[in-house]
Amino acid sequence: MDLDKALADFPGLSLFNEERDNQDTLTIFETIPMKLPGMNLVYDRSPKFRSLLDCQSDQWLTLMGRVDGRALGFASLSWGPRYVNGEIKNVSYLGDLRVLPVKEASSIWKNFYPILLDYSRENLKIDYHLTAILADNKFAIKALVAENPKRKFKYHPLNSTTMINVLGTKPFMLSKSALKVERISVKDAVKEGLIDFMDREEKKKLFGYDFKHSEWKRRLKSWPLIENFEFFVIRDRNGIRGLSLPWSISPIKRMRVEKMKNALKVLFKGLSLLGLTLPKDGESLKIPYLTHLTFHPEAKNSERAEMVSAFIQETKKLPWAKGAHFISFDDSWNLCSEKFLTPYILQKTQVNLYAVTSVNETIPLEFAGVTLGFEMVLA
Numbered sequence: 001m002d003l004d005k006a007l008a009d010f011p012g013l014s015l016f017n018e019e020r021d022n023q024d025t026l027t028i029f030e031t032i033p034m035k036l037p038g039m040n041l042v043y044d045r046s047p048k049f050r051s052l053l054d055c056q057s058d059q060w061l062t063l064m065g066r067v068d069g070r071a072l073g074f075a076s077l078s079w080g081p082r083y084v085n086g087e088i089k090n091v092s093y094l095g096d097l098r099v100l101p102v103k104e105a106s107s108i109w110k111n112f113y114p115i116l117l118d119y120s121r122e123n124l125k126i127d128y129h130l131t132a133i134l135a136d137n138k139f140a141i142k143a144l145v146a147e148n149p150k151r152k153f154k155y156h157p158l159n160s161t162t163m164i165n166v167l168g169t170k171p172f173m174l175s176k177s178a179l180k181v182e183r184i185s186v187k188d189a190v191k192e193g194l195i196d197f198m199d200r201e202e203k204k205k206l207f208g209y210d211f212k213h214s215e216w217k218r219r220l221k222s223w224p225l226i227e228n229f230e231f232f233v234i235r236d237r238n239g240i241r242g243l244s245l246p247w248s249i250s251p252i253k254r255m256r257v258e259k260m261k262n263a264l265k266v267l268f269k270g271l272s273l274l275g276l277t278l279p280k281d282g283e284s285l286k287i288p289y290l291t292h293l294t295f296h297p298e299a300k301n302s303e304r305a306e307m308v309s310a311f312i313q314e315t316k317k318l319p320w321a322k323g324a325h326f327i328s329f330d331d332s333w334n335l336c337s338e339k340f341l342t343p344y345i346l347q348k349t350q351v352n353l354y355a356v357t358s359v360n361e362t363i364p365l366e367f368a369g370v371t372l373g374f375e376m377v378l379a
Helices: 003-008 018-031 050-056 103-122 138-145 194-202 211-222 262-274 301-315
Strands: 013-015 034-036 039-044 059-067 070-084 087-099 128-134 153-169 182-185 230-236 239-247 254-258 289-295 327-331 344-358
Touching: 003 013, 003 103, 018 039, 018 059, 018 070, 018 087, 050 059, 050 070, 050 087, 050 211, 059 103, 070 103, 070 128, 070 211, 087 103, 103 153, 103 344, 128 138, 138 153, 194 211, 194 239, 194 289, 230 301, 239 301, 289 301, 301 327
Parallel strands: 087 128, 289 327
Antiparallel strands: 013 059, 034 039, 039 254, 059 070, 070 087, 128 344, 153 327, 153 344, 182 230, 230 239, 239 289
């Protein structure tokens, strides 16, 4: 299948051209904020829309949708090697689906989506497609996931994970962990066995990252300023028990608070008296992410939670993390009820993960409910 020929049947669609389309994509993000109780969150991908896609993969494409020359939406596809049952497969992440609420825009995308899936399978040799939707995004779930006989594609539920935002600690409750956190520079990660440790655990996941052969080298080149950051590592006498790489994605992606209601402003001002650093209207969130969070397979949830607590406390000591509004990590282990995390004030956001296929395609039954390779900071 030739993509150019397929696009010819949809005159409103074209491949992303940075010089022509960069500002339009940034404007659409501004136009379609995430509406939360009491405020809006605006995704800011300036100065370059493509920078996050470069972090996701060396291989990606974005389709722009226009009507009468006006940009009405876009969607992206990034792909690369991932583990499936311990073997390397070509797996894509479908993201950046942003469509202005006009009939022409949604119609173009719904009709072209199955063609893109067919093209990616036949020409890009992509074996599987992964995507994520916030559990609270009822509109997207209804539009994309709910059963619809007219739809020519299908979303297959795989699992869910939870983004945990650590806002602060409850007064007089924090128990300091006795665990020793070792700092390892990114340039020494291979020598110290960190990459092999992560790769062994990713290999057990569905769509786990191939750190050992390709992904780590790629991230060293594409993640902004990564060479300036350090891994946090916890060991026992037998070796590594857990690790994480605190990192900031703010050079290429930020979330900005807009249209905050007065009641929320008053609430936030009161909560600041408890030591919480809460955003002001118009301010971009400052968020250190505990990326690459990996544990030894024999670690129980109580130990995992203690290690996360130790990583949180160590992150707070980092000069670049001072003044952060919260610290975020991906909790696919359901750790929040464990002793060492209950002292924290936490905000939780559930993220549903799906495989996407053409309407007549299926996925293996064993895919549902397993742990997936998913780096929340890249979504």
